Amino acid sequence: MAAPMRIYHSAVKSFLNVSNSHCTCSVRRFNPRELKKFYKNATITQTNGWFEINLDQKKLKTPNGKVFKVPNEALALAVATEWNMQHKIVKRHYMHLTSLCNTALDNPTYKSREDLVRSALHYAETDTLCYRLEEPEDLAKLEKVCWDPILEWARKRYDIEIESTTGLLPPEVPSSTYNKLRRHLLSYGDWALFGFLYGTENLKSLILMLAVVDKHIDVKTAVTLSRLEQNYQTTKWGNVEWYHDLDIEELHTRVAAAALFIYWSSESSSIIEKAVIEF
Amino acid sequence: MTSPTATAQLFRSLLKELRFINSKRNITECPTYQFMLEQFKNHKVTSEKYCQGKHDVVHVADTYLCLLESTRKHQELTEMYGGKGERSIEASANIVGLKLPKTYDPNNS
Numbered sequence: 001m002a003a004p005m006r007i008y009h010s011a012v013k014s015f016l017n018v019s020n021s022h023c024t025c026s027v028r029r030f031n032p033r034e035l036k037k038f039y040k041n042a043t044i045t046q047t048n049g050w051f052e053i054n055l056d057q058k059k060l061k062t063p064n065g066k067v068f069k070v071p072n073e074a075l076a077l078a079v080a081t082e083w084n085m086q087h088k089i090v091k092r093h094y095m096h097l098t099s100l101c102n103t104a105l106d107n108p109t110y111k112s113r114e115d116l117v118r119s120a121l122h123y124a125e126t127d128t129l130c131y132r133l134e135e136p137e138d139l140a141k142l143e144k145v146c147w148d149p150i151l152e153w154a155r156k157r158y159d160i161e162i163e164s165t166t167g168l169l170p171p172e173v174p175s176s177t178y179n180k181l182r183r184h185l186l187s188y189g190d191w192a193l194f195g196f197l198y199g200t201e202n203l204k205s206l207i208l209m210l211a212v213v214d215k216h217i218d219v220k221t222a223v224t225l226s227r228l229e230q231n232y233q234t235t236k237w238g239n240v241e242w243y244h245d246l247d248i249e250e251l252h253t254r255v256a257a258a259a260l261f262i263y264w265s266s267e268s269s270s271i272i273e274k275a276v277i278e279f
Numbered sequence: 280m281t282s283p284t285a286t287a288q289l290f291r292s293l294l295k296e297l298r299f300i301n302s303k304r305n306i307t308e309c310p311t312y313q314f315m316l317e318q319f320k321n322h323k324v325t326s327e328k329y330c331q332g333k334h335d336v337v338h339v340a341d342t343y344l345c346l347l348e349s350t351r352k353h354q355e356l357t358e359m360y361g362g363k364g365e366r367s368i369e370a371s372a373n374i375v376g377l378k379l380p381k382t383y384d385p386n387n388s
Contacts, residue, residue, distance in 0.1 A: 043310065073314065074318075077310060077311045077314050078311070080310070080311065081297070081300060081311045084300055085300045094350055094353070094354060096346075097346075215335055215338045218338070218345070219342055220345060241356065242359075242360035245352075246356045246357065249353040249356060250349075250353050252345055252346075252353075253346055253349045253350050253353055256342050256346035256349065260339065260343060260346060263342070264339075
């Protein structure tokens with residue numbers, strides 16, 4: 001395994017025409033091997049208004065080597081609980097809150113606030129709720145019954161114009177809608193925006209994510225609405241536990257983690273504002 | 280506004296998940312449990328922080344319960360159905376109800 005990886009690595013480097021010394025500073029340290037549980041107990045400590053995680057006596061660090069710190073006690077406790085949840089092997093792919101904090105702290109893809117908002121707004125024009133089917137008829141009816149109230153709520157809540165379509169082309173979204181949504185999203189802190197993008201990408205709908213963050217609907221409802229067509233098809237053709245149920249549970253965890261991340265990191269906004277994205 | 284019984288039910292469900300996570304330790308010593316208990320006690324009269332319906336603590340607790348439950352279920356499902364390495368050709372054929380042809384054996388012919 002090691003040898004082909006090395007060849008691949010050098011091939012990429014020679015292709016990109018970068019020397020070794022240039023590469024080391026920007027490449028993210030990532031070890032694909034599984035991590036054995038090397039600690040007994042994860043606890044939290046408070047320093048300068050931030051909360052840190054201690055694994056036994058060692059400080060938890062981000063993949064880029066920064067000290068892991070979060071602005072909110074509840075968030076810190078939830079991250080510590082995630083680390084305490086592990087047995088024998090630390091399964092980092094189940095630790096969504098930890099990964100979200102890591103992303104916000106390290107910002108590995110160098111995204112600015114505007115980039116994050118732009119990526120999230122990109123989902124507005126192809127929002128799941130706006131794409132309707134005409135047949136089968138009962139599915140079309142189901143979409144109308146389930147999705148229309150949420151769209152109506154969004155129109156009233158944000159004073160925006162957004163229409164659904166049955167065609168192939170994305171519906172026209174007026175620029176005033178974009179401006180209003182952009183202003184709303186920019187009112188959140190840097191950390192919350194990472195959560196927003198993550199949740200939107202998983203639900204494939206900006207409006208559903210907004211409804212979850214505004215506590216209009218809960219996470220399970222949002223996931224059901226997002227997977228409406230798939231739900232309809234599984235009730236018709238049969239449900240496969242190792243695919244559909246797994247998919248539902250995973251989506252629940254991801255969206256719940258994103259929502260909690262936003263709630264908790266927005267709670268003490270005075271601290272959030274100091275968390276400048278470093279380059 | 281949720282009813283007291285629903286809130287109690289939510290608390291019990293959260294407690295169950297936390298017990299499952301901290302199965303080897305006493306739950307009352309767990310800081311997460313202490314924090315949760317404090318939150319529930321503080322918002323006993325009204326769960327609406329800042330007197331705004333939107334900042335509903337119960338909603339946050341419910342979302343956290345959803346996260347813990349779904350993470351557990353997701354892990355259980357992955358363990359049950361997760362692949363254990365590559366299957367042999369014979370096993371793969373069996374799955375779709377086929378049998379491999381008999382291989383040629385020079386000693387037996």
